[in-house]
Amino acid sequence: MKFLTISGPPSSGKTSVILKTIDALKEKGYRAGVVKFDCLLTDDDKLYMSKNIPVKKGLSGALCPDHFFVSNIEACVEWGMENNLEFLISESAGLCNRCSPHIKDILAVCVIDNLSGVNTPKKIGPMLKSADIVIITKGDIVSQAEREVFASRVKNVNPSATIMHVNGITGQGAYEFASLIEDTNEIETLKGKKLRFSMPSALCSYCLGETRIGESYQMGNVRKMEM
Amino acid sequence: MSTILKEPISKIIIEKPYLSDFFESYGITVDKDDERDLDTFFNELSEDLLEDVGTTLSDLKKAFKEYLSAMEEVLENDFQVEEITIIGGFNKSNEPENFELTIKKGDVVCIVGPTGSGKSRLLADIEWMAQGDTPTKRKVLINGEKPKKEWRFSTEHKLVAQLSQNMNFVMDLTVEEFVTLHAESRFIQDVEEKVNRIIEEANKLAGEEFTKDTPVTALSGGQSRSLMIADTAFLSKSPIILIDEIENAGIDRKKALELLVKEEKIVLMATHDPILALMGDKRLIIKNGGVAKIIESSEEEKAILPELKALDNKLLELRNRLRNGEVLK
Numbered sequence: 001m002k003f004l005t006i007s008g009p010p011s012s013g014k015t016s017v018i019l020k021t022i023d024a025l026k027e028k029g030y031r032a033g034v035v036k037f038d039c040l041l042t043d044d045d046k047l048y049m050s051k052n053i054p055v056k057k058g059l060s061g062a063l064c065p066d067h068f069f070v071s072n073i074e075a076c077v078e079w080g081m082e083n084n085l086e087f088l089i090s091e092s093a094g095l096c097n098r099c100s101p102h103i104k105d106i107l108a109v110c111v112i113d114n115l116s117g118v119n120t121p122k123k124i125g126p127m128l129k130s131a132d133i134v135i136i137t138k139g140d141i142v143s144q145a146e147r148e149v150f151a152s153r154v155k156n157v158n159p160s161a162t163i164m165h166v167n168g169i170t171g172q173g174a175y176e177f178a179s180l181i182e183d184t185n186e187i188e189t190l191k192g193k194k195l196r197f198s199m200p201s202a203l204c205s206y207c208l209g210e211t212r213i214g215e216s217y218q219m220g221n222v223r224k225m226e227m
Numbered sequence: 228m229s230t231i232l233k234e235p236i237s238k239i240i241i242e243k244p245y246l247s248d249f250f251e252s253y254g255i256t257v258d259k260d261d262e263r264d265l266d267t268f269f270n271e272l273s274e275d276l277l278e279d280v281g282t283t284l285s286d287l288k289k290a291f292k293e294y295l296s297a298m299e300e301v302l303e304n305d306f307q308v309e310e311i312t313i314i315g316g317f318n319k320s321n322e323p324e325n326f327e328l329t330i331k332k333g334d335v336v337c338i339v340g341p342t343g344s345g346k347s348r349l350l351a352d353i354e355w356m357a358q359g360d361t362p363t364k365r366k367v368l369i370n371g372e373k374p375k376k377e378w379r380f381s382t383e384h385k386l387v388a389q390l391s392q393n394m395n396f397v398m399d400l401t402v403e404e405f406v407t408l409h410a411e412s413r414f415i416q417d418v419e420e421k422v423n424r425i426i427e428e429a430n431k432l433a434g435e436e437f438t439k440d441t442p443v444t445a446l447s448g449g450q451s452r453s454l455m456i457a458d459t460a461f462l463s464k465s466p467i468i469l470i471d472e473i474e475n476a477g478i479d480r481k482k483a484l485e486l487l488v489k490e491e492k493i494v495l496m497a498t499h500d501p502i503l504a505l506m507g508d509k510r511l512i513i514k515n516g517g518v519a520k521i522i523e524s525s526e527e528e529k530a531i532l533p534e535l536k537a538l539d540n541k542l543l544e545l546r547n548r549l550r551n552g553e554v555l556k
Binding site: 027098100114115117118121122125126129130139140141142143144145146148149151152153155156157158159160162163164170172173175176179197198 | 248249251252253254278280281282283286289290293294297347350351355360361362379380382388389390391393394395396397398405406408409412413451455458459462463464465
């Protein structure tokens, strides 16, 4: 099975890109499925189901979403193998822009949109900086100049990535993206694989349920701002 | 790479100012008076800082090396497209298209056909430099030759710049700041001169004048499109400009086309406007996912152009009167 991780800020167009890509993969005769990671709520699984795409949904709820991702992704790959999928796509949002679900030796894709602001590429951490492919969406509503400036900003922070434009509504670019991921390596398991980047560290009293504000309630990994 | 590592930061920043952009994008501050050599600078970055900005020393060095070579490629890039050739494939019913079309710099080709007929696919084939590996099986040649495969993914070799009706400016900048930003991203020499030229040309196309201090988000529809066309003509690196329907309102479309042609762009225009269609040298008729016919604008067709232009001018004149608060008669 070919496996890839797709991440990107909320509402950047990940689901639309994946839907159009799976259409293109289907045209090429492949069977593809999705694991969708989210925090509180998602209805995207219904969207996938309505298109007869095998889907698994994981809601992290009260847990850090990326810690939840890494503790579950191995089992998701097993699920994909059991369902005889030829492609499995994991979809997750990097909520604090410091997280990254990308795994070494597994194709890593980051989706960001042209509307998110010209400084956004700087603000996104390993999710963008360590991606192999960066997909830029919503290009149909901004000017050519903005697309070019935005793409050059992405290139500044990740010069080695393949930068593609995909339109989640018309699907322009999805066929090309599908051709690109066809070359991904086959895997059977994620056992022994490593994340590309460590997750943000946090182990403090608030992680354990503390809600009170004040110095005396703060323990563990606490850092103070310079005032 | 190994030689640059031994050079002092202060010298590097003067010789290659774009390198400070790289560090800035990572949230790492570089002091232009720093006398340390680059290697020492890298090695003295604290682990905490690297972790905070979301990278590691080895990843940062690797990205730096790639950025440096990518930039050198950008600066040396001499990608010149004189002509493109499209070799027909098959339509949705698998019937051969049987055409081979070469379009040269300064040519204007119209694309006509209803929504869903396959206009976007044709454009996507050109942009992807298809080599029989898309659903239409079309092939695209650049300057008569098969393009290199890596061009597909290189931002330096993007073939098509697109302009369409529903595009907007979303950045919170003035016209001058915005065009400057675009010019800087191209690393061109005479930024200020280019910026002034673009604003001047855009104003020739727009019905109402705007200044360099106007915020781009405050431009009217016609002003926006004028600025987009002028900016694309002078600053876009893509040799082909696709225009998806230019609305009649607020922009001199004839001048817009002339500007693009003068700047040696290849213009592809999806339009059903008879004046624009007749300004083109050829029309591609798209049906059922394929190019069904190529019509060259004949003398007979062109003979009705003066009549159409007179009609158009009449409308334009009425529109201007309305705008100036005059009475129509």
